[in-house]
Structures are given as structure tokens and as C-alpha cells.
Amino acid sequence: MTAKRALISVSDKEGIVSFAQELKDLGVEIISTGGTKRTLEENGIDVIGISEVTDFPEILDGRLKTLHPNVHGALLALRDNEEHQAQMKEHNISPIDFVVVNLYPFKKTIEKEDVTLAEAIENIDIGGPTMLRSAAKNYRSVSVVVDPSDYATVVEELKAHGNVSFETNQRLAAKVFRHTAAYDALIAEYLTNITGETTPEKLTVTYERVQGLRYGENPHQQASFYKKPLTQKGSIATATQLHGKELSYNNINDANAALQIVKEFKEPAIVAIKHMNPCGVGVGETIAQAYQKAYEADPTSIFGGIVAANRPIDRETAIQLKEIFLEIIIAPAFDQEALDVLTAKKNLRLLTIELDEKAEKEAFLTSVKGGVLVQDEDVFGFDDATITVSTKREPTEKEWADLKLAWKVVKNVKSNAIVLAKDDMTIGVGAGQMNRVGAAKIAIEQAGEKAQGSALGSDAFFPMGDTVEAAAKAGITAIIQPGGSIRDEESIAKADEYGIAMVFTGVRHFKH
Template sequence: MSNPRLQRAVISVSDKAGLAEFAQGLAAAGVEIYSTGGTRKFLEQAGLKVRDVAEYTGFPEMLDGRVKTLHPKIFGGILARRDHAEDMQLTAEHGIVSFELVVVNLYPFEATVAKPNVSVEDAIENIDIGGPSLVRAAAKNHAFVTIATSPSQYEAILQEVKDQGATSFALRRKLAAAAYAHTAGYDAAISAWFAKQLGDTFPQQLSIPLVLENELRYGENSHQLAAVYRQAGANGTSLVRAKQLNGKELSYNNLLDLDSALAIVRPLSQAACAVIKHNNPCGAAVGDTLAAATRKALEGDPQSAFGGVLAMNQTIDQATAEVLCQPGLFLEAIVAPAFDAAALDMLKSKPKWKANVRLLAVGDFTPQQPTIGYRQIEGGMLVQQADVLADPESEWKIVTEKQPDARALAELKFAWAVVRHVKSNAISLSKDGMLIGCGAGQMSRVDSVEIAIQKAGQRAPGSVLASDAFFPFPDSIHRAAAAGVIGIIQPGGSVKDPEVIAACNEHGLPMIFTGRRHFKH
């Protein structure tokens, strides 16, 4: 495969980062630059000699810039096959010069539609037409043409041009693959926006635009490769965009656990801390201060908290850091909106695990909008609305003779907020704003009740119980009452509901039906 000498480049970009330096390097290597509109003016202001595309094609830019590069003299120069005599003869007859480099990145559609109250007109005007056409044409003819779609690619291209006056086929092929991925993601973002405009939750064809953020050390196990991708156009607080302030590289399991921990504390209004182990909460608590909430969360199940992952919903201060640095405690990762300077210094210097603990700042929590959840199965994908919406308490019903007092009601609300994040069958016991027992992922709901009570131990009397789904039989009620539980919250909906309610009345327990189940598989 011959490598054509790089003589001419078409440059038309929205993101001008690094462009002046790149173009100066090309010019120094003898490359003639053709450009349009704002890009041409930018390059000329940087002192570069640029040939105007309109002057070359003999056709002016028109329709408010909608038509600039869409011309046979541009596309012919990109698509002509240098090893086809007929192609070269035709381009010569029509005065078409060859372009060996195309530098294009597209209108900022995703950034535009992410703005609050963006108009439909603005969104439509930021759908690029000429850009994707140039990218796809250059990528198709990568045997002879180099396509750059990101400033991150400039250095590699320029180095090869400086060294040999051309780019290698290996680089052109790699850039062509990146170009098609780029336009595919762009089209997917536009498709998703149209589906949203039409209120089409489940469109006939679904594309998920993802951008590689990082490769990970390994997956769930050391023999599995893994990476984390950022969902293009996603906004709001997320781990993917979090700033890592300390510690080892994040693992696949770290990210899963950190995301689960954040999901628990994000909607809580009081200072809150959650401790996750193997994607289930082994501790969670609210308090008047973040330090108090953190201490309670760690005390929920101290044995399981060792080696756990933590999330907080407020900036970690020095008092909270002192709780985290207690002797004998080892933590894998901690995520919070921010860390104050004293807390960060303490966590990075005081405990034995100081160099290893992963500290992540996600920034201020932003309101979480309903999102779509994806789960891969063999041969396809399950898609559903994510279970992130708050339950309307106006729909809750107290179905027992005894009413919960104010303290019990507050505790029931906290237990209900936590149990939705436990793997089904899920049971949580809480007391004083603190998770004290958790039964997760059992085939029998009564087994989950037994495990939660066992975890709570002597703290069980005076606690409340939350169940993510209805009780199929009253046996769990009798067991909870024997352990000293003082209130129950559950969705209801079983054919045995009358028997379950009767069991609560027998033991003098208040019970709330929420009317909404929260399975987590």
C-alpha cells in the first residue's frame, strides 16, 4: 500500500482546540490548506495562508452556511482512487485537485440540546450535514486519505507527516474506524433527541451513543477485560465524570459499588452515608452531621464494612475524616460531592491504607431525571425506565389498626428509602436512622427476614422493617414481631394481604402499604 504525499488538507471544525498549532505544523510541511467560514477566519488570524473553499469551487457559501463544502470539486478530490486511471483522468478534466487530509469535527449537537430550554430550531440548526459527509467520504477512501475527527489525533498525524511527508496506512485505517464510530455516535445522539421529542420511550431502533472514558484493570474477575464508557450527552452528577483525588486505579467492581452507594445517599435530605459490599448496602444512616451519619453507617455491620465502598451526600469535613480514619478500618473507595482540604489531607496521610484508598469527588448533586436502564441478555438487550423516581407518599395507606407515631413513621420512610437498593428478596431493619440488618438476594422472603434479624442481633427490638415486595404469607410478620420490630412497610398486593394485616393487628404492629414494588435483580 503506497502512502500518498500529503499535499492538501480540507479543514472545517467546530472544536478549534489545538488547531492553530496543528495547521502551522502542516503548513511548515508544505501542506496547502483549504477551509470555510469560521475555521478559515480562525486560521487566518493565526497567521496561516488559507485557500477559501468557495473561491476554489466557484460556488459561494449559502443558506446561512448550510451549503459550504457539499460540492463535487471537494468530494471528487477526497473520493478519487489514486490507483484508478479513470478516476484520475476525470478529476483532471474537471479541474479537481486531490485532498490527502480531511480535518472535521461536527457541530456541537449534544452540547446544544443539553442546554436548558433549548429551542427546536437551535437543535435542528446544530445537526451537521456537510461535516458527516466529509468524514464518511474520507474514511471510505482511507487507502489514500487521512481523516481527523478529534484534536487528540493531531499529534500522531503531524509526527508522521514531519517524518515521511505522508501518513501510514495503519494510521489511516485506525483513524477511519474512529471516524465511523464518531459519526455513528453523532447520529445516535440525534436519533435519541428525536425520540425524546416524540415521547417515544422505546423507538423501533435503539442506538446508545457511548464514548470510551477509561480502560479498567480488569472486570469482575482478573481474567476479564473491562472498560468504562461515558454516555454521550449525559449530564448531571455521575461517577464517570468524577475527579479521582487519590488511590489506585478504579476497578469494574469499585464502579458498580460506588454507583450503588451514590444511588442511596443522593435523594436523602439529611446528611447521609452508605456502605456497600458486593453491591448491597451493609450500612446506611442519616444524622444531624455527616460525621454522625458516617459513624452510624459503619456501625450497622462493622464486620462487613471492612473493605467496603462508601458514599456521602455532603462535602467530607475533618470530623467525618476522623471517623473514617479510625484504627482497624480498611476502605476501598469513598465518593462524595467534595472533600475539604483538611479532610483530604487526613485521608491521604493518616490511615495505613492512605495511598490505596480511592477518593472521588463528583461535584454538587444535580436533580436526577428519569433515565433508561439497560441490561444485556444473550442475543439482545432488556430496556426499562430506571427505578429512580421517588414514591408518592400520598398513595401510601396505613392498613392496620395501630397507627405509627411520628418517630416510627420517619424510621419507616428511611427503611423504605434503603430497601429499594437491596437485591431481591430484600429486607431491611433500621433504627434511629441507621440500617442495622439487611437480608439480600434470598430465594425465600422469610429467609431474608431471618438474615436481617440475625444481623441486627440485640439491636432488633425497637426497629422497623421494610420489604421490597409483598409478603406472601404471615410467617415473616410473626418472626419480626418476636424480634421486637415495631413497624412494617411494604408494597402490599398479595392474595394473603388480609392474613398479613391480621398478623400485624394481632401483634399491635402498624403497617404501611406503599402500592409500589422495588425489585432489584
């Protein structure tokens, strides 16, 4: 075996003692630093200190220990380059054949609520990434391991062949550069946020793989699910699955849509989603009442849908939920009796999510061919709006309740969007239409006779009075919309003509 020396310096010490012992048994000399050196020595493994290699002490509280030609020359020298080998001999540098390094726990450090900037800075690793990059650059000759899950592969190949294969070294090197890129991206994000920069000249983001998916939107598309390293509470990425089949690509998308809508409500609420749009939303004094209203909103479309609740699911609600085929039920919790009812359905996915009302606004990324769009999350709520009554008649107390519900839902419906609400539930949803009156006609048709005395919510202003006209003919009595059209007066006049109360919010909610 040509490999002779390994440099080991790890923060994550999982499996490191047994791996070092395996290397030692194969005749590999172990070089180590700091806490790793102590751990190995305490477990009876002979270790060469890094200072014996560099002939220079560790200084600056350990900030400087491996940044030395005797280390990086040993990693970067090409083994088949005669000039490199001559220079190595001239400067008395011996090759290092293995680098086993993982980095200071920057992520764990900044996850702490009371972390200081000084603590975060101190946990930015310098020597570790430098050694990893040097070794990975020279992967034809150096095996570089950053992930404990790869220890076994390295040992197996050494025992079988006396060396690590080119293919494995190449794979390990690629993993190293992903690892260091993600590490640096997290540091960049942390410091950028501290400085208050919102549109940096370079956008560096990183995600961690949660799972591979069977396929994407369609069976011929490959897909995976990744999460942000510092994912906030109240997201699908932090959900706990209690029961059912593995989530699919479309499940995750729809579950996220359901979650965003149910967060809009403080009272007990249920949201039913189908293909990224709500088919039924209900609120009530209890979560069981809320579900009944969401179901009645559209008992056809809810079949095969996804349901999200903002209260724990109890037995009464579970019995209702069990009556139809659903893909997923999301809630803060399920009581044991509810679980006994719902887990009888083998494939029904049950997710728990901790809803966090204080979650910070995130940046949303949308991929386009060759690029990415970045925008702030739309967290503008009803209480944030400056509401003005634009018509002669003001809404009644009941109409105000219906208007609020319609506005909270329409904000989360694909544009152009119209939502009708009445008696604590949606009764009609017009989504993703090319013109606003078309969306209104779909919502009105779905509502049927229930449209009488209902409220209409629009995600954007009316470019003309035709939507108000359609609403009036359907018996709708109140409208909420942003306003701001150059033809607002036309819509206002139409509303006054039919005795409709119309209010402006001053804020649109396009959702493409």
C-alpha cells in the same frame, strides 16, 4: 510524496495553525472554508478558498459550501481505478489527499440551559459529516483526521515516509465513523426527547470513554468506564477524585450503589456499601452521628467498604472514618481539616460529587447476551406512595420513622430483600435471596437482640404469612410492604394476631 492537497475545516481550532503550517512546509496545498480559512490566513498561511475549488459560492448562510462533485469526487475516486481517473480528468477534478474536519459544536450548544430548538438545529453539521464519511470510505488513498491528537502522528509519518501508512489511515477512518455515529446519536436522542417518544423503533446511544480500567469484575476480564455525553450532576461519571488510587470496575459499581441510596435522604445520612448492597445506613443530626450509626449497623462488613455522605465531611467525621480500612469516601465536599486527616492514608480514594435533587429521570440500560434491556430509573420515593394502614394497630411516631428508613433502603437492595431499621439506623439487611422469608431470616439473624422493637421493610409483597410470623418471633413491631398479594389477608391476620402495625405502599421495588 504523492499527497498534494488538504481540505481543512474545523470548529475546534486547537493545534490547527501549527498542523497546517507543517503540511504547507511539506508542499501540501491547503483548501479551507469560513472561519478556519480566516484563522489560517491571519496566521500567514496561504489558503485556497472552497469556492475556488467548486466554482460555486458559499450560500444559505454557509449551509451549502462543500456538497459538490469537485469535493466529493476528489475524495471518493479510487486512485488505482482507471475509469475513475478518466472521469476525474474529464470533469477536471483534482484529488484531495487529506481531510481535516471536526463538526459544529452540537453538544456544547444543547448543554446551554437557555438553548432554543432553532439554535440546536443550526448546529447540526451536514457538510462536515459528509466529507468525513467520503474520505473515510476511501481511506486507502485519503488520510482523514477528526481528532487534534492525531495531527502529530500524520506529520511524523509524512516526514519519515512521504505518506501516511495504510494502518494509520485505517485507524483514522474507524475513528471517523465512531465520531460521526456518536454525533448523529446525540442529535437523534435530542430530537427524540423533544418529540416525547419513549420507545423508539431504533435505540441509538453513545458514550465517551472516561478511562481504561485495570480489569473488570475479575482480573481475567477487560473493562473500561464510559460516560454519557450529557451526564447529569450527582453521578459517579461527574465525580472529582481528590485523592487515592485509580477507581476499579467494582469501585465504580459500588460507589454508584452508595450514591443512589444516600440520595434518598434529606437529613444528614451515611451509607456504607459492600458488593452493591448496603451493610449499614445511619442518619443523625450531624454527619458524624450518621456515620457512627452506619458503622454500628454492621462493624464487620463495613471493613473494606465504600462510604457515601450527603453532607460535607468535617474533621470529627474524618477521624472516625480513618479508624478502619475503607476503599472510597464520597461526599459533596471535604473541609481542609478532614482532608489533612484522610489524605494521610495513601490509597484511600476521596470523591466529591455535587448532589442534584432536581436530576431528571434517566433511562437505565442493562446488557443481556445479544441485546439490551431499557427501563426508567426507579425514582418513586416514600412521599410519592399512597400509604394505607392494613392492620388494627397504627404505627407509633417512632415506628413511622423506622419504617421510612427501612423502606428507603430496601428499595436499593438486591431482591428478594428485607431491611430492619431502628433508632435511625439499619440493623439487619437480607439481600438477594431466592425467597422472602429467607431474606427475613438473614436480616433478623444479623440484627440479633436489636430486632426487638424494630421495623421491617420489604421490597415486594408477602406471598404468605410466614415472613410476618418470623418477624413476630424476633420482636419486630412494625412492617412496611407493597401489599397486593392474593394472600394479603393471611399476612394481615398474622400481624393483628401479634399486635404488629403493618402498612402498605402499593408499590414494589424489585432490584435484580
